[in-house]
Amino acid sequence: MRHSGTLWATAVAAVIVFGGSVQAQEKTIATHKTKDVVVTLKSDTGQWKPGRNTFVLELASVKDQKPIQADRVSLSTSMSMPGMAPMVAGATLTPDKTAGRYVGTIDFPDAGTRQVTVTWDGPTGKGRANFSVPVR
Secondary structure (H helix, E strand, O other), rough: OOOHHHHEEEEEHHHHHHHHHOOOOOOHHHHHOOOOEEHHHHHHHHHHOOEEEEEEEEEEEEEOOOOOOEEEEEEEEEEOOOOOEEEEEEOEEEOOOOEEEEEEEEEEOEEEEEEEEEEEOOOEEEEEEEEEEEEE
């Protein structure tokens, strides 16, 4: 009986130690393919909403789907409204531990379709992607 108690305690300890490193299942918000790079936005909900949003930006090669590490990556959004200046929001991005992944945060005051611009500069050169993402 004592042996099974030790086994149980070891299993619980393993769940505590390794459970924190398991990421929540990420869902794709949007994917956009340029000539050489696939840009993918992901989050735990698969969408952006009004307020503060945390997301992941991934850059991968179109040719072989391998991650592309870039030195400078930026993401900004804009939303045009008739008779008003465009609403612009920029994201804060930090490189993730995995190559080609960047963790970001961005705030939106309200719902609506945003025009997203992602730019990067790295070993494969400079690039830019423009696409739309709804904020719901």
